[in-house]
Amino acid sequence: MDRLRALAEELKVKKPAVIVAGVGAVIVAAKAAPNVPVVQMQGGSPVAAGLAASLARPGGMVTGVTNVVGEVSEKYLELLFAAAPKLQRVGFLVDPVSGSYDAHMKNARRATERYRVEAQFAEAVKPEDLDPALSRLVKEGVQGLVIMPSAGMFIAERTRIVKFALAQRWPVVAGPSTFVEEGALISYSADSSALHRRAAYYVDRILKGAKPGDLPIEQPTKFELVVNLKTAKAIGLTIPQNLLFRADRVIE
Structure with missing residues (x-):
């Protein structure tokens, strides 16, 4: 996160016409350069992060696309139970600095109630938090792992996270397909290529004079x-x- 802040400050000095960012970088960029339009090409809800008034009328300097829908936690559990229906205790790896943390936690708790499964939540902000967080889930006896959307750290540390989970024989569900390529069982996420094409559309509109606050977030x-x-x-x-x-x- 410190590296992102430093990069955002560098961009601010260069006075760009628009900044394109993804995941946690959107929040950092918006804070560093509050008067510069920011186009989100992927990440959580700018509304949940306090960067937009609503999806239909953002009203601020941030617009673009989100790759997370409100019921993502429920979808993760649905897929996990489709693959391993006998699970009774599921661990959730959570990033508390994620812009949509509150919404994700609310949806996760609701999903566990619906599926009548015991949930254990472990939080990690920095890479050095991961081993203690995952070890605690082992002690709690979880039988599977859901990796919640993060500000970017989980993706960066995906190899390490998945390796730990496989050593416990945990089925793992995550968003980005890069997790499955590392050995997670299932991934479910928005098509990133489509999101990036739409982000380019927003950049084009802004460079042609549109106000970011008038462009609905998709x-x-x-x-x-x-x-x-x-x-x-x-x-x-x-x-x-x-x-x-x-x-x-x-x-295969």
Whole structure:
């Protein structure tokens, strides 16, 4: 996060016409250069982060696209239970500095009530927080792991997180497909290529004179489900055919 702040300050000095950022960088950029339009190309809700009044009428200097919808926690649990229906205790790795932290926690608690599963939450802000957080989930006896959206640290540390989880034989569900490529069981997220194309549209509109506060923030319409069969075999799971049929991509 300190590195992001330093980069944002460098950009501010250069007086850009618009800043394009993703994940936690949007919040940092908006604070460092409050008078510069910021286009979010992926990340949580700018509304939940306090950067926009609403999706339809942002009203400030931040607009763009969000790759997270409100019920993402419920979707993660749905997919986890589709693959491993006998789970009774699930761990959630949470980033408390994520811009949508409160909304994600509320949705996660509601989802665990719906699925009648015991939930254990472990928070991590810095890389050095990960081992204690994950070790606590081991002590709590969790049988699977949901990696919640973060300000970017979880993605950067995905190899380490997934390696730890696989050592415990945990099925892991996360957002970005990069987690599944590292060995997580399932990923479910918005199509990043489509989001980036839409971000370019926003930049074009702003450079042509549009005010960011007048441009509605878009939510994703296309999602990608990826399943790692190699991981399923390694941890002793048989993925149901109906889940495989829903997958956009299967890693074997």
